[in-house]
Amino acid sequence: MITHHPPFDLLCDYAAGASGEGLALAIATHVAMCATCREQVSQIEAVAGAMLEGVAPAAMSDGALALALDQLDDMDVEPARAAPRFDALTAGTIPLPLRRYLSGNLSSLPWKSMGRLFQEARLPLSGKAVKASLMRLRPGSLMPRHTHRGHEYTLVLAGGFRDGDEAFAPGDFCAKDVAHQHQPVVDEDEECLCLVVLDAPVKLTGAIGRLVNPFLRF
Amino acid sequence: MDGVGVAAARTGGFPWYSPVPALRTVRARAGAQVTNDELCRLVSAIAVDSDREAFARLFRYFAPRLKGFGLRRGVDATAAEELAQETMLTVWRKAASFDPSRATVSTWIFTIVRNKRIDMFRRTGWPEADLEEAGDPPSEDRLPDENVVVSQAGQAIRSAVKTLPKEQIEILEKAFFEEKSHRAIAEEMKLPLGTVKSRIRLALARLRVALPEGHA
Numbered sequence: 001m002i003t004h005h006p007p008f009d010l011l012c013d014y015a016a017g018a019s020g021e022g023l024a025l026a027i028a029t030h031v032a033m034c035a036t037c038r039e040q041v042s043q044i045e046a047v048a049g050a051m052l053e054g055v056a057p058a059a060m061s062d063g064a065l066a067l068a069l070d071q072l073d074d075m076d077v078e079p080a081r082a083a084p085r086f087d088a089l090t091a092g093t094i095p096l097p098l099r100r101y102l103s104g105n106l107s108s109l110p111w112k113s114m115g116r117l118f119q120e121a122r123l124p125l126s127g128k129a130v131k132a133s134l135m136r137l138r139p140g141s142l143m144p145r146h147t148h149r150g151h152e153y154t155l156v157l158a159g160g161f162r163d164g165d166e167a168f169a170p171g172d173f174c175a176k177d178v179a180h181q182h183q184p185v186v187d188e189d190e191e192c193l194c195l196v197v198l199d200a201p202v203k204l205t206g207a208i209g210r211l212v213n214p215f216l217r218f
Numbered sequence: 219m220d221g222v223g224v225a226a227a228r229t230g231g232f233p234w235y236s237p238v239p240a241l242r243t244v245r246a247r248a249g250a251q252v253t254n255d256e257l258c259r260l261v262s263a264i265a266v267d268s269d270r271e272a273f274a275r276l277f278r279y280f281a282p283r284l285k286g287f288g289l290r291r292g293v294d295a296t297a298a299e300e301l302a303q304e305t306m307l308t309v310w311r312k313a314a315s316f317d318p319s320r321a322t323v324s325t326w327i328f329t330i331v332r333n334k335r336i337d338m339f340r341r342t343g344w345p346e347a348d349l350e351e352a353g354d355p356p357s358e359d360r361l362p363d364e365n366v367v368v369s370q371a372g373q374a375i376r377s378a379v380k381t382l383p384k385e386q387i388e389i390l391e392k393a394f395f396e397e398k399s400h401r402a403i404a405e406e407m408k409l410p411l412g413t414v415k416s417r418i419r420l421a422l423a424r425l426r427v428a429l430p431e432g433h434a
Contacts (some may be wrong), residue, residue, distance in 0.1 A: 009400040009415050012422075017332035018399040021342045028345040042321065047425050048332075048394040049325030050375040053251065055395070057282030058289055060299060065277050068306055069270060077268055078311050097345040126342035 002034050002171035010175070011037060015044035022130035022197040025098065025123070026153040026173065029195055032095035033171040093158050098195060101132070106193075109134065117141045123195075130199045137161065137184075137192040145183040150200030152176040159192030161185060181205060251376075252279055254369040257323035264313035277306050284331055290395035293339060301338060305331045319364035322372035328394075335397065378425050386421035389414060 013019045014027040090105045101123045109121040123132040154174040161184040263272035281302045288298030404411040
């Protein structure tokens with residue numbers, strides 16, 4: 001069961017189309033997994049839709065409709081659904097909004113190992129300011145203690161981890177910023193797969209971590 | 219003249235239900251508010267029969283509103299018109315994905331124009347958990363009751379929006395029309411982030427009261 005949801009203001013920014021792409025990816029993926037937040041976003045969109053209908057209309061130029069009708073000739077009405085092109089594991093683990101950012105199945109992504117703790121596959125966002133990655137965390141591993149220079153959004157896709165007193169399971173959303181220092185511990189029984197979105201590199205705070213900080217690439 | 223304009227004139231009016239006579243003319247030309255049921259029939263005619271007359275009627279109703287929506291974002295008339303055109307062409311292409319048991323036509327079109335706007339003006343991708351694709355395709359055997367509930371809820375929201383206090387409307391407009399995040403609104407209006415959050419929450423909570431059971 002999902003117990004950690006994005007804060008309401010982030011859902012609202014998403015529904016308004018005001019989030020950056022990376023955060024929007026985390027929210028959209030959570031929303032695809034969480035009926036409660038899906039309902040909230042639908043409600044916010046319903047308000048936006050009602051307000052759209054109330055916008056003061058601005059007259060289109062002469063011939064705008066004729067132009068649109070002309071273009072329809074080259075355009076078919078699409079069928080309701082496109083064919084799937086992922087294997088069952090990938091389709092079953094990765095919700096649709098996130099799947100569109102994958103270059104292939106989970107097993108064939110360009111995973112990069114970061115020490116023995118985790119593997120990371122970076123996702124293609126339009127800008128460079130924000131980084132979004134899939135991370136596979138080894139069962140039972142202790143992530144390096146770290147704090148944040150910006151925001152860190154984590155969405156659990158499979159497996160789980162504990163962070164202090166809190167347990168995170170598939171669908172759970174975790175938002176951290178400069179105010180938080182934490183050290184997640186991955187559950188013993190299985191690998192944990194997460195979507196992680198960062199708008200600045202994390203800052204390691206352990207003794208060894210401090211030596212590694214200058215080498216953390218973003 | 220539709221009831222909206224009359225009500226707005228009586229109460230002093232909200233910014234986008236402007237009682238200014240010039241806009242009244244445009245409204246009249248663009249057609250008074252149409253019911254969601256009627257709009258649903260038009261989208262369905264496109265999906266089923268590629269009905270161009272239905273498209274033309276939807277275009278006459280929505281394109282000027284979409285252009286107005288683009289202008290509120292702060293782009294020039296040419297870009298706003300292109301946004302309206304592109305959105306309407308997507309309406310044609312995606313008509314078969316529209317599911318009247320999940321959203322009103324205007325809400326569905328809002329999600330399309332929101333994505334187009336990001337695509338055209340911000341030039342980034344946008345991960346969509348949207349009404350048109352997130353779930354199963356619209357099913358044939360869905361209870362017609364659900365469509366009625368959605369339609370009624372849409373109508374209730376349209377009426378309830380008109381009763382919101384000005385400062386709540388202003389912030390919702392910044393979010394939905396100007397594509398501003400809570401943080402950006404707080405900076406622009408020199409308000410604490412918490413104040414922006416609570417105004418938006420209050421406004422949405424108030425609108426949600428208007429929703430029937432199951433959609434509350």
